[in-house]
Amino acid sequence: MTRTASARLGLALDRTSPVPLYHQLARQLEAAIEGGALGPGSLLGNEIELAGRLGLSRPTVRQALRSLVDKGLLVRRRGVGTQVVHSRVGRPMELTGLYDDLPAAGESSATRVLGNEVGPAPAGAAAALGIAEGAPVHHVRRLRLAHGEPVAHLCTFVPADLLALGTDDLEETGLYRMMRSAGITLHSARQSVGARAATAEEAGLLGEPEGAALLTMRRTAYDDTGRAVEYGTHVYRASRHSFELQLLVRS
Amino acid sequence: MTRTASARLGLALDRTSPVPLYHQLARQLEAAIEGGALGPGSLLGNEIELAGRLGLSRPTVRQALRSLVDKGLLVRRRGVGTQVVHSRVGRPMELTGLYDDLPAAGESSATRVLGNEVGPAPAGAAAALGIAEGAPVHHVRRLRLAHGEPVAHLCTFVPADLLALGTDDLEETGLYRMMRSAGITLHSARQSVGARAATAEEAGLLGEPEGAALLTMRRTAYDDTGRAVEYGTHVYRASRHSFELQLLVRS
DNA sequence: CAGTGGTCTAGACCACAAC
DNA sequence: TTGTGGTCTAGACCACTGA
Numbered sequence: 001m002t003r004t005a006s007a008r009l010g011l012a013l014d015r016t017s018p019v020p021l022y023h024q025l026a027r028q029l030e031a032a033i034e035g036g037a038l039g040p041g042s043l044l045g046n047e048i049e050l051a052g053r054l055g056l057s058r059p060t061v062r063q064a065l066r067s068l069v070d071k072g073l074l075v076r077r078r079g080v081g082t083q084v085v086h087s088r089v090g091r092p093m094e095l096t097g098l099y100d101d102l103p104a105a106g107e108s109s110a111t112r113v114l115g116n117e118v119g120p121a122p123a124g125a126a127a128a129l130g131i132a133e134g135a136p137v138h139h140v141r142r143l144r145l146a147h148g149e150p151v152a153h154l155c156t157f158v159p160a161d162l163l164a165l166g167t168d169d170l171e172e173t174g175l176y177r178m179m180r181s182a183g184i185t186l187h188s189a190r191q192s193v194g195a196r197a198a199t200a201e202e203a204g205l206l207g208e209p210e211g212a213a214l215l216t217m218r219r220t221a222y223d224d225t226g227r228a229v230e231y232g233t234h235v236y237r238a239s240r241h242s243f244e245l246q247l248l249v250r251s
Numbered sequence: 252m253t254r255t256a257s258a259r260l261g262l263a264l265d266r267t268s269p270v271p272l273y274h275q276l277a278r279q280l281e282a283a284i285e286g287g288a289l290g291p292g293s294l295l296g297n298e299i300e301l302a303g304r305l306g307l308s309r310p311t312v313r314q315a316l317r318s319l320v321d322k323g324l325l326v327r328r329r330g331v332g333t334q335v336v337h338s339r340v341g342r343p344m345e346l347t348g349l350y351d352d353l354p355a356a357g358e359s360s361a362t363r364v365l366g367n368e369v370g371p372a373p374a375g376a377a378a379a380l381g382i383a384e385g386a387p388v389h390h391v392r393r394l395r396l397a398h399g400e401p402v403a404h405l406c407t408f409v410p411a412d413l414l415a416l417g418t419d420d421l422e423e424t425g426l427y428r429m430m431r432s433a434g435i436t437l438h439s440a441r442q443s444v445g446a447r448a449a450t451a452e453e454a455g456l457l458g459e460p461e462g463a464a465l466l467t468m469r470r471t472a473y474d475d476t477g478r479a480v481e482y483g484t485h486v487y488r489a490s491r492h493s494f495e496l497q498l499l500v501r502s
Numbered sequence: 503c504a505g506t507g508g509t510c511t512a513g514a515c516c517a518c519a520a521c
Numbered sequence: 522t523t524g525t526g527g528t529c530t531a532g533a534c535c536a537c538t539g540a
Contacts, residue, residue, distance in 0.1 A: 018517095047507070058530090060529060078536070086476050086478060187500055188323050188499050192493050215446045226336045238447055245441075245444070246440070249436075249438055271508080310510075329525060332524090
């Protein structure tokens with residue numbers, strides 16, 4: 001009888017830790033999968049046995065496995081078992097664009113604030129944000145650089161009463177981190193991705209020839225109370241940037 | 252004492268039905284939200300009471316609520332309760348692009364097959380599909396029409412041994428439905444969205460001026476065993492099409 | 503047939519938010 | 522302090538898969 005792959009893993013749980021048991025288990029399994037200890041197609045062994053071996057109840061184990069299934073790392077089939085997904089989709093790949101405001105991992109990335117003032121909301125922004133036209137909003141224009149070259153032009157509107165937006169903070173910290181610090185927890189966002197030719201002004205800002213193809217994105221972000229907290233219209237150099245996304249089919 | 256919003260709903264469960272109780276409850280709550288019976292911000296009443304009123308256990312109710320939270324319809328907060336999300340994101344909005352192959356809801360949509368033959372896989376398609384270069388693949392070229400006008404040009408590769416692809420079926424049924432009928436269950440897809448200027452050939456096919464901005468998408472789709480089942484490079488008229496997506500922030 | 507995940511129950515204790 | 526959701530347990534029966 002061959003041992004199931006997970007039996008070799010030396011999973012260890014810390015019941016004194018404040019981090020939930022199902023989350024500890026999920027993270028360890030995820031690390032084992034990403035690290036190759038659990039190769040594609042590996043069978044995990046049934047839930048009952050896994051629970052017994054770890055000293056957990058079956059629902060707790062199921063909660064851990066479910067979170068990994070939701071991430072696309074595992075597949076479960078009745079009568080078969082739980083196995084690591086076969087595809088070589090190496091990385092989960094972060095939600096596209098939503099974190100574009102954060103400084104990228106490398107140090108080769110930077111943000112330059114071109115403009116940052118409070119003024120009356122134009123009609124489009126007011127409609128997206130669900131506020132009155134002309135109500136006060138921050139209007140921020142930023143240029144995203146990578147390796148010293150411009151990559152994107154971001155034009156963002158934020159209701160003025162939400163938080164203060166210092167220009168220095170915007171360049172160093174990023175808008176979303178500032179919102180988080182201000183007690184705003186992002187919940188969802190709606191994006192629309194399109195394309196069009198560069199205007200003369202955009203061409204100059206981004207270092208592209210006039211008429212070059214640009215990727216456009218409009219985004220409205222909401223916090224956990226459903227309030228719209230950001231409306232942005234962004235333009236990316238198509239020659240330097242594309243949006244990567246991974247979709248999971250909901251059963 | 253005001254009754255919670257959900258108390259007015261007349262939820263009814265059928266224990267003889269094969270559809271799970273948590274799913275019945277989730278669908279009824281979803282319908283109530285979409286239909287306006289549960290307006291934005293409505294409080295649902297606590298889980299214990301809801302379970303008691305419906306004759307369910309608390310975990311079952313939680314399973315139903317969790318699925319709606321995952322869909323972005325509900326928000327739960329400790330010490331506060333479960334409420335309908337405030338935003339007016341009226342519709343969940345289907346996973347963008349993955350179903351682009353299916354005939355759209357309206358009858359104003361159609362697909363014309365420009366080419367459909369089996370041949371050796373070119374390098375790019377072979378790499379994406381994880382098969383040997385030169386292995387036999389279906390190569391399908393299609394034109395998507397809406398309201399009688401071209402919208403997109405789809406170039407798709409499918410391993411030849413997966414299923415048969417009749418040209419008539421492709422025009423009437425759509426590729427994904429054919430796969431489903433062949434016992435292939437789609438699991439995930441990886442997409443890359445970009446932009447570029449139209450070549451002369453593309454311009455002619457799509458009815459755009461040469462050099463017009465086009466949206467591009469490359470997609471690799473996988474089935475539930477992790478096998479790559481489709482690789483496609485698609486081009487959309489940016490003037491007629493954009494990708495809409497809703498993102499949920501994972502806590 | 504035996505083994506798997508899918509569903510469901512009836513409790514328990516805890517952390518956090520609001521008053 | 523009170524009420525909420527968050528976590529966890531220890532069982533049970535069912536539906537489906539594969540041999």
